[in-house]
Amino acid sequence: MDTPLSASPDRDTSARFFNRELSWLAFNDRVLSEARNPDYPLLERLRFLSISGSNLDEFMMIRVAGLVGQVQRGIDKPSVDGLTPAQQLSEIRARLAALNERQQKTLRDLREMLAEAGIHMADDRRIDREAHEWLRRHFLDEIMPVITPQALDPAHPFPFIANEGLGVLFTVRREEIKANQEEELVEMVLIPSALPRFLRVPGEEAIYIGIENLITRFAEHLFPGFEMCGSGVFRVLRDSDIEIEEEAEDLVRTFRSAIQRRRRGQVIQLELETEFDPTAEALLRDRLATPGATFVKIDGMLGISGLSDIVKEDRPDLKFDAYSPRYPERIREHDGDCFAAIREKDIIIHHPYESFDVVVDFVRQAANDRNVVAIKQSLYRAGNQSEVIEALVEAAENGKSVTAVVELKARFDEEQNLYWANKLERAGVQVIYGFVDWKTHAKVAMVVRREEEGFRTYCHFGTGNYHPVTAKFYTDLSYFTADPRLGRDAAKLFNFVTGYVEPRGTELLAISPIDLRETLYERIDAEVEAARQGRPSGIWLKMNQLTDHDMIERLYAASEAGVEIQLVVRGICNLRPGVPGLSENIRVKSIIGRFLEHSRIYAFANGAAIPGAETKVYISSADMMERNLDRRVEQLVPIENSTVHDQVLQQVLLANLLDNERSWFLQPDGTYERADPGEKPFNCHRYFMTNPSLSGRGGALEAGGVPTLALRRGAV
Missing domain, CATH: 3.30.870.10 (Endonuclease Chain A)
Incomplete structure (x- = not known):
């Protein structure tokens, strides 16, 4: 059971509203509860734990960073539930401490159960001589050339630590003068994000070791001639929100600059291992201390989201049964012709239970149909490898009139969307970035096709993004229709975004x-x-x-x-x-x-x-x-x-x-x-x-087979 969301029942507004940030923490606690759900396979439980960590990181980088900024600017206007930004931060930090503790307790429990199932997060008992030698060689050949130890002293400027940056601080002393306590040095090793978070030891038995533990294990190779006096792992989270001025003259250039600024955002949270070397900790706190920053001691693993690497282990017995989404029979009955199926009757696709391929096929078919004259599509998030993007490129190369509304303000996808926009423009697609101060979050595609009766518009309206990866585990609806009223409304929506022509008198669409x-x-x-x-x-x-x-x-x-x-x-x-x-x-x-x-x-x-x-x-x-x-x-x-x-x-x-x-x-x-x-x-x-x-379902629907749901609880 989650803890109550309001600690202020005496406020009038608290009787009507819950606090937004505390409600989000309650949501993430429900996600974490799934990691403790005994009904789930072990690696799926580990996946939920990883998701709870990723969620929490984003919450800190965006929501908590926003509250810290308000406090720094002296804003004390209460939220609708009656809490000022400072009061919200106080309650959030209390909840975060408990949430972090539950995450680590969950990890310890899962670690034991996974070990019994043959998946080990390595400790010294699992690393035998052969495994140790393989790890040593791998460290020398693959890791050591990539990392760079840096002394932290007046001769060496304190290095920049990127957002979500993970590193190790070592306190070392030259062996020949180890009696002189004044000769201690603090050395920092930043772990490049390109390195895997966990390394798997070759062999049938799955043994994983965290990259930070690997570096600590073989630190003597980094510091020959030095005695190890202490060490500690740390992690940094920074303010990652992007603010764009309304008077920006060049939106693309402004976003490229803003993305660079985000990488150097204010430190919001510094995470430290519980057993952190005191000398190194004092130095780190001194150099990274910023107003409003939180310092957190964690008894366990830093960066819980990194557990997603272990979830990839090939153990089907520890995961949900494989599921292959269905392809709509209605479209198969028309020999895969999306337009013929939609022209006959509207159809809605329920992802991920029905394949996202039908959305890709809709755009791909339009790209290669000689009767299609125009395609317009909004793109909020499209993923790293998007078949939809490739289909739009192909359509433009085939001489279609293609318009793509690419939203640059899709948080954490800004760089990817800039990349897609550039690729689309090179192919001849008319790329529009929409409004400076409003995000274009609508999910709409329209295809104008020349037919015997004249031009016909086919539309796709979605509740989710044109993203092939998230479509495999997000539940969303894709609605296909050739209703001319919705076609006319969709055209007005695109004119609104591309030309600021406010839609008037839409027939169906709001x-x-x-x-x-x-x-x-x-x-x-x-x-x-x-x-x-x-x-x-x-x-x-x-x-x-x-x-x-x-x-x-x-x-x-x-x-x-x-x-x-x-x-x-x-x-x-x-x-x-x-x-x-x-x-x-x-x-x-x-x-x-x-x-x-x-x-x-x-x-x-x-x-x-x-x-x-x-x-x-x-x-x-x-x-x-x-x-x-x-x-x-x-x-x-x-x-x-x-x-x-x-x-x-x-x-x-x-x-x-x-x-x-x-x-x-x-x-x-x-x-x-x-x-x-x-x-x-x-x-x-x-x-x-x-x-x-x-x-x-198509014609097969007449044969029945779809249970009827009744409002009486649980009845089917």
Whole structure:
């Protein structure tokens, strides 16, 4: 069970809202809980531990860094829950200490269990003479030429330590004058990021040794003629947020400069081993001390995220059973012709249960179809090796008119996106970077094709990115349609981003920051009115984060009017559910499991029982956060095709509400309690893995085989 999120019940606002940062820490604690889940294979548990470490690093580099900056600038404006930046930092640091301790305890437990299964994180008992000799040779041949020890004294300037930089400090003394205590030297060895975090000793038995332990083990080769007096491993995290001035004249040049500045951002956290040499520690603290920086002593491994190297060990018995996503039968029935399948009827693809290949094939087919005249696509994150990018390049080389909206402000993907933008431009693609002050977060692609009846527009709307790697473990929806109304709306959205032409009179699509917020308000208000008139009402929402205070107040008002509200919020949730007179009709759950819940689905009863044919259903790229609704370009797409409507509402969304194996319920005090499966356990991820989607099933759907979900808990 998580700890309460608000320590300030005396504040008026704390009775209505949870703190955003503390809510995020509660989310990461749920992720860490999966590393302790005995139902999971051992290497999958280690993967969750690694993810919790990676999450925490980003939290420190962005969210905590932001609060530190506010404190340094003297900003004491409280957040909506009543905490000032300084108070938030105080509570965060208390929670972080406990979270770090739980991470290390989890690692110690997993280390023992993995050793029993034949995977060892090496200690002296596992390194026999043969392994020691192999490690020594590897160190001399592969590691020593790459690393550079540097003395820390007045003759040598203190070196720059990069963000997430890992290093070892040694205190050494020349052997011939070892009696003279004044002759101690402190030497720093920075570990290049190009070196693997863990090294595997050759052999059938899996023995891993951390790079920092390897360097310490063979330090005498680095410092011949010196006696080792002490050592310690350290790690540095820096402020990694990027701020772009609105008046930037050249966005690409500005971002290249900003990326360089980020590498040298202010130190936010210095992590040290518990048994750190006192002399070296004092020097390190002195040189890296900055206002607001946190110094953390860790009894265990620094850089938990590095455990992902060990997760790659080829042990299928210690991982989830391999899963191959399905390719939609509907498209196979049309001999792989995406356009023919979409032209016949709308289709929605549920990733990762259905293959991302269909999205790639959609773009690739457009690139090679002589009847296609234009392709427009937004690119927020596309990954390191993107077939979508290659297809757009091919389309441009084939003479198509290709427009790509590349978002440079996608955090931590800025450099990759600059690379893709450059490659696309060289191929002749018209590359647009969008707005300086708004991110283009919408996931849209449109293909204009010449057909017998005239030009027809085929559209793809997604809840996730055009990223082939994340599409394997993020749950997202890809909606394909040839509805001419959505085609016209998509064109207006692209004109908005490329030419600042504000979309007016869209037929179906709602776009932020124009009218997406207002559209959701209208739907919520309609449910309130229905409840007041005694008609059926209800709201089902699925998203990643819920932090927008005005939207939360709207949901509170709906609850007070008697509207039953079911929320699936994976991560941050500022809404306080189950409070009498405020939110007693609101239930909030979070699903943490094998796949990362990422799709955004919004459903409203619309005057009839929910779920039903009259329910208004939307998919979106936007979470209910102020930034998504007011400072990003996002899309909200209504689902009108009956088969797709049933799939999204009565299959995807309903299964999320029914899940009781991977769900956590948010309590009024801010704690999360794991759901009790009872006599009828139901795992939504397992259901989707074993049952085909409705709209992708094609003609085979008539033969049945897709279990019908019922609102009664656990019933299928």
